[in-house]
Amino acid sequence: MRRVATLTIVSGALTAGLLAAGPAAQAQTTPKAKPAAAQDDLGKEVTVTRQGSISKERLLADAKRAGQPYSAKETAAIKAAERCGWYERTQGYKNSAKTRWLFYVKNRLNWCWDGRYVRSYRANFTAYTYNKNRWVWRGWAQKKVTHPSDWSYATSTAQGKFYYTGNRKTYKPYVIIRGYKNGGYRWKAGG
Secondary structure (H helix, E strand, O other), X not given: OEEEEEEEEEOOXXXXXXXXXXXXXXXXXXXXXXXXXXXXXXXXXXXXXEEEEXXXXXXXXXXXXXXXXXXXXXXXXXXXXXXXXXXXXXXXEEOOOOOOEEEEEXXXXXXXXXXXXXXXXXXXXXXXXOOOOOEEEEEEEEEEEEOOOOXXXXXXXXXXXXXXXXXOEEEOOEEEEEEEOOOOEEEEEEO
């Protein structure tokens, strides 16, 4: 048996790749005990967060290195901002021991502000499944980044759909991040 994980990174365009691991260990079990794989199938809901500030130069360099450079107009807006920051949240399920992700969606919002406006923003969305045959990726239910007309904040929304072949239910983890004109942020996650 081979374990295969599918990683999808989305920021404007969809890119998919496969990561393969070595053969899975097969454990002998007694008829009364559940196999290790069955115990891990439903797992536990988990949220992981990271945040920080980022220099304007590094923000521009990271985007260029990732093959998604900012336009001249976006670069000028970033340079006109006071500061830039980022907030990232991962929402999904880990196995019962919370050592391995079964599936997740990740939403990262980068935004720059000056106290009066959000000058620039960009979101990166990622979806992952550990076992694509057990947890089937069914695409994005939502994936967008928006701002109001007064540019007081930017909001990125990511919600994925994962079909579990064990109980035939679809799980929809989501992460919503809002970055404000003063550098503050709020989030909502679940699913």
